[in-house]
Amino acid sequence: MSNYFLRTLREDPSDAEVTSHRLLVRAGYIRRQAPGIFAWLPLGLRVKNKIETIVREEMAAAGAFEVHFPALLPREPYEVTGRWDEYGDGLFRLQDRKGSDLLLAPTHEEVFTLLVKDLYNSYKDLPLSIYQIQDKYRDEARPRAGLLRGREFTMKDAYSFDYTDAGLDVSYQAQRDAYERIFTRLGLEYVIVKADAGAMGGSRSEEFLHPTAVGEDTFVRSAGGYAANVEAFTTLAPPAIDWAPIPAAEVHDTPDTPTIQTLVDRANDAHPRPDGREWTAADTLKNVVLALTHPDGSRKLVIIGLPGDREVDLKRVEVAFAPAEAEAANEADLARHPGLVKGYIGPWSKSGAVLGEKSVTGIRYLVDPRVVDGTEWITGANEQGRHVFGLVAGRDFQVDGTVEAADVRAGDPAPDGSGPVELTRGMEIGHVFQLGRKYAEALGLKVLDENGKLVTVTMGSYGIGVTRILAIIAELNNDAKGLIWPETVAPFDVHVIATGRDEVVFDTSEAVVAAIEATGREVLYDDRRKVSPGVKFGDAELIGVPSIVIVGRGAADGIVELWDRRTGERTQVAVADVAASFG
Amino acid sequence: MSNYFLRTLREDPSDAEVTSHRLLVRAGYIRRQAPGIFAWLPLGLRVKNKIETIVREEMAAAGAFEVHFPALLPREPYEVTGRWDEYGDGLFRLQDRKGSDLLLAPTHEEVFTLLVKDLYNSYKDLPLSIYQIQDKYRDEARPRAGLLRGREFTMKDAYSFDYTDAGLDVSYQAQRDAYERIFTRLGLEYVIVKADAGAMGGSRSEEFLHPTAVGEDTFVRSAGGYAANVEAFTTLAPPAIDWAPIPAAEVHDTPDTPTIQTLVDRANDAHPRPDGREWTAADTLKNVVLALTHPDGSRKLVIIGLPGDREVDLKRVEVAFAPAEAEAANEADLARHPGLVKGYIGPWSKSGAVLGEKSVTGIRYLVDPRVVDGTEWITGANEQGRHVFGLVAGRDFQVDGTVEAADVRAGDPAPDGSGPVELTRGMEIGHVFQLGRKYAEALGLKVLDENGKLVTVTMGSYGIGVTRILAIIAELNNDAKGLIWPETVAPFDVHVIATGRDEVVFDTSEAVVAAIEATGREVLYDDRRKVSPGVKFGDAELIGVPSIVIVGRGAADGIVELWDRRTGERTQVAVADVAASFG
Structure with missing residues (x-):
């Protein structure tokens, strides 16, 4: 280490957000060159290799x-597969001196x-x-x-x-x-x-x-x-329900119900269920209008129906509609479809289908897999201040398919029947x-x-x-003092530290290094003469080679100390036995 | 080779200009991705490693x-050293999504x-x-x-x-x-x-x-x-000459002397040397006006005086004036200096110095190192149709320095005195x-x-x-049939070819491969069963592994053939001795 290209730092780098970054910079493994761009120093390169x-x-x-x-690489093949555009801003693009498009x-x-x-x-x-x-x-x-x-x-x-x-x-x-x-x-x-x-x-x-x-x-x-x-x-869909015994849907006035909760409260107050059970948010069908922007720039609406106790998870939506990007529809989008009454959107209206097959809007209508045939819903009646109660999927409205758009929650059943997740x-x-x-x-x-x-x-x-x-x-292998590498990827197998000023310390250290290297192990040898034992120990803890050998006062008696970086355990061992102690 | 990722090609790639490119592509080492950009196939990667x-x-x-x-990398450090600009079109530059400048x-x-x-x-x-x-x-x-x-x-x-x-x-x-x-x-x-x-x-x-x-x-x-x-x-300058005995310079009419040769002929006809020796081009002083363009865009003139039998070597000039780019001055450049009479430019005129110290033009005047003090020259008199004869460097004109601008020729003396180059x-x-x-x-x-x-x-x-x-x-190691790698960088040490259909051939081959690998050597084994011996031999010659072992009819008798790719020599050897035959 007296001439190895390695400097440990006392201070954490100011831009380090995570432990791995902080320790890899401080212990001399990497150096930042630009945001997200790093140089590899000798220790880092060894671990990477x-x-x-x-x-x-x-x-x-x-x-x-x-x-x-x-x-x-040239643009052409990425153009053919569409990825030149799909990658958006995430792709580094450049031109050569002839103006040909290239990418990294x-x-x-x-x-x-x-x-x-x-x-x-x-x-x-x-x-x-x-x-x-x-x-x-x-x-x-x-x-x-x-x-x-x-x-x-x-x-x-x-x-x-x-x-x-x-x-x-x-x-x-x-x-x-x-x-x-x-x-x-x-x-x-x-x-x-x-x-x-x-x-x-x-x-x-x-x-x-x-x-x-x-x-x-x-x-x-x-x-x-x-x-x-x-x-x-994927959502485990319940079985379909026979709708023969289900009474016809009814339209009710539901003024002042801007949220699912106010709607549920109103329903329990004014229109209690015949079976006495309380209405819950899960009994309502929320219809969310989304705008999908495709890589070619086109923008299309889709409406997603899901139980009122669920939120739309836009990341799941984007997987379902990849490579389109999804966002909530805006006022302009809605203004183009006067059949949709904001706050009261539903698949049905008294004058006919608003969503789904043969609907007046023609907007694609996809529902959560839980909306199976025969399920009953409270949902918007497409009239200001009115909802329809007991609207039955399959009987009273049709959908264009199902979609995995609802958020996933602890307790939801795994799709393979292996229990709640x-x-x-x-x-x-x-x-x-x-x-x-x-x-x-x-x-x-x-x-x-x-x-x-x-x-x-x-x-x-x-x-x-x-x-x-x-x-x-x-990130996983460190403590307050520094890194602790697993043996399989450690930059060196053993870190030998010479402490003290007597020549016997350095002679013993060199013999120990040679003996360990003779077993095929790689050794980092701290042979610095003007550095205190404390600094050397601190560096060793920061660098994180898993096995450390301390050669110090005991050297004169043929004794050195093995120091396990992970457990902190120190044991004395005879110089002659050091190499063998690493198995 | 029956499943190795390797295909040799029968045809030369159409864009290959040199042997190495042609053979490395044909033998399956590299593939072109774009002009000057290549992918490395397994064989190529092995040699590179x-x-x-x-x-x-x-x-x-x-x-x-x-x-x-x-x-x-980010632009900034390259900006500080000036290389961001100096590299000109040779640098790949790009911007990230935030508009920061980057380079490759x-x-x-x-x-x-x-x-x-x-x-x-x-x-x-x-x-x-x-x-x-x-x-x-x-x-x-x-x-x-x-x-x-x-x-x-x-x-x-x-x-x-x-x-x-x-x-x-x-x-x-x-x-x-x-x-x-x-x-x-x-x-x-x-x-x-x-x-x-x-x-x-x-x-x-x-x-x-x-x-x-x-x-x-x-x-x-x-x-x-x-x-x-x-x-x-660097030019070996001759020693300076004592000009005391040299007579004064004379101006002569030299009409119709557009080239050095016509000037020399005219001089020999009309003004023969007193000593009877013929004038040659080397007795004339040619003054070449160059324009230097610096990285900051500024353009400056320099005039270089050199013996008339030499040409200016622009590459040498550009090294002398790096990082400026040099080219011949154009009409506009010359028009700004009416003191220079095109075709008759020289450092001297009857009304005073045109170039060099205290000159009327102020243009920097550098000369070839052979123009030492005391040398006599025929050179332009800065008057239409007139040259000055016997103009002595140091006595009759001054220079701003010397420059290595003249072309180098076989026979020129090495600067260290070690003889002609x-x-x-x-x-x-x-x-x-x-x-x-x-x-x-x-x-x-x-x-x-x-x-x-x-x-x-x-x-x-x-x-x-x-x-x-x-x-x-x-480029250096090939013949008409393909590559011939030196042992130190060959993709494999030995290429074993099984020829024939008998199981004894394949059994023997496998034993040979195992025996050679046991010595620590890497083997490429051609175990293909539906490929003719001729094709296998051709592939082996194209790929160029230096040592080849052919396992064929002799296998039944425990005999295989060693084939030296470089010499073409084939020798028979017992199966038991194959591995040892590679030293």
Whole structure:
């Protein structure tokens, strides 16, 4: 350490919002260059390389071959798939001196697809899985949390190519298994959650989340083993109800009921249920008008009907309508549809259907899956100050379909019947995704099958954020004094500290370093002569190498001290036994 | 190879201008993504990694520490040093969503300087050498020659930091020595040439060139060991001459002498030399008016006087006046100086000095180093149709200095007295450069010296183009059939080919592969069952693994064939001896 390129800092960096950022900067692993853009110092690079080595080994074990694509790519393939526009402000775009459009790639689906199209043409060439560990770019609106959300970051992205759905399942499983091995080796607890409701024709998508209260993602899980991120959660629809015994709907005056609660109170006061049970918000059907803006700039309205005790979750809505962006409709939107009476919107009116099939508005009407045929609702009558009571889905109004738009709550039943879910937080550490034929179709990747027929290839995409994972490991492995690396990714295996001024200390230290290195372990040796033991101990705690050897006064008697960074435990051991003490 | 991600191509890529590009694409090492931008396939990545490993080992041996900077950097530091503008169209510039200016770094002097400024403050921290192996970007006007001149390319760039000039010399020498070891290990013949005339206050700069007739750089060398690129060559000035015995200059009419040759002919006809020797072009003083455009847009004239048998070399001029760009002055430039008579420009006129000290034009007048005091010249008299004969430098005209602007020719004497030089061509494979204090001054990198005084740090910069070197190695190691890698960088050590259909062939092959791998060597195994031996041999020759083992009919008798890719020699060897045959 007397000449190693490493300086620890006493002060926390002023812009550090999270522990990992704070400690990685203070301990000399990284330095910020611009918002969300970091330089890697020797210690940081060592940890990053160790993570990459683990990823490479498991990719090889999964049968994937490593390639490496440029970060700077031409616009054309991203134009074909629509992502040049869909990425919006998140994409770094630039032009070369000839005015050709280029981008800094956020992911590489397009060019991997084109590479395979270039080189392969037969089902015999498949399956194929290829990957790269490469620096990617996203122009985040608010780069934050150090390496957790950067603008330049390192990812392992793998892509699989098959010509049958069954083949894709096998390739997907191989990557999924590799991810489990990778996270296990990295000592990262993970939950595999469904990440896509499967709206895209049976495609499958799962996220690996590390469960932690400070996670930025919310996911749900049941005691019975179901796990999904909130966007992917699907509502368990109750069975349909026979509406034969249900009396006809009635329209009632409901003045001064601006909220669901005032409506429910009014209903209980003025129109109590015949069975004596109180009306609740869950008996009302709230109809929310949303405007969807598509990447081509077009704006369309959709109305979503959901039980009055639920809120619309716009993130879930946007997954349902991807890649459109959703927001509440504005006055101008509503003004174009005089059939909708604000505050009293419903699918039915005394003069006919307002929403759904053959309606006067023609606006698409989608409902929460709980709105099954035969359910009875209090909902707007499309007249100022009036609601309709006992309006029966299927009998009195028709819908254009269902949509997963309502918020998810603790206690909601898991869709697989495994019981109620709880909501918990996590950090994304990996993503496996069956892309299906979307990219292959857009870019024309086809191969000849066994019968000599051209078939479109089906693909998977599998990502791990290397620098993000490094930050998460740092986030999880520290204490008030600094970092505490797991052995698998520590920058060095052992940190040897010489304390004192006697030559015997330094001679012993050098012998200890040599003995440990002879076992194949990497040693960081603090040989600084003008630095106090206290500073050296503080640096060691900050840097976080898991095993520390202190060579001090005992050296003259052939004794050194082993110091476990994680437990803080110190034990004395004979110099001759030090190397063997690391197993 | 039955499932390895590798496809060789029968056809040359249509855009390949050089052998390395053609063969690396055909043999499945790289694929073009855009002009000057390539993807690395598994074979290519393996070779690239091997080169990088050699570079890393020698950097470590030179005491340099590895770091890694982002490619995407903010404008500010490059603005401070002036490089944001100086790079002109060669720099990829972009803006983020907030409109902040960013660049894709072509080299990293600025941010390395700032990093050290951030972390270091004492002479005790120095010397320091740090490096990275990283992807760089240059928006080349004409990206060409495959990897030899790309727009995205991998470089090792190292930077040294010292607080004394003597320290810089030591750091520089350590990198220079490391480069010699690297190129030796890579099997690359090199010549170390001076790359800078030393105009920048004693700084030192050398290029490592691989001598080859197809090189893009011209350099000179003498039998006595002098070597320099043409831009750095310095002219050996003759000794000054005593002008006491030289008669006064005379003005003569010289009508119809538009060229040097017509002037010389006219001089020999009408004004023969008293000593009977013929006038030659070397006796005339040609005065060339150049316009220099500086990065700030300002345009200034300079006049260069040189012997009439020499031409101005604009590349040498631009080195002398860097970072200005030079071109011939135009009519408008000349029109502003009526004292200059086009075709008859000279430093002297009958009414006084036109150029040089106290001249009427005030234009800076620099001469070739051969124009020493006491030399006699025929030159323009600044009158239409008249020249002055016997004009003596120092006596009859004064200059503002000398400049290395004349072209360099075979036979010119080396400046170190080591004899005449020859001109030869080479490819740049590395560059070591004493930056001195330029960047440290601009960015304020100072440390406290032994006396507690702040001193500006002095730096060196050391670059090797990793991808460029890979291409050069490919360029030098091939034949009509394909690549022939040196062992140190071959993608695999041994290529085993199973030919035939008998199971004994495949069983034997697998045993051979296992035996070779057990010695620590990497094997590419061609186990394809439906591919003819001819195609396999062709692929092996194209791919260029240096050692090939053919397992065929002899397998039943325990005999296989060793095939040396470079010599073409084939020898039979017993299966049991194969692994040992690779030393």
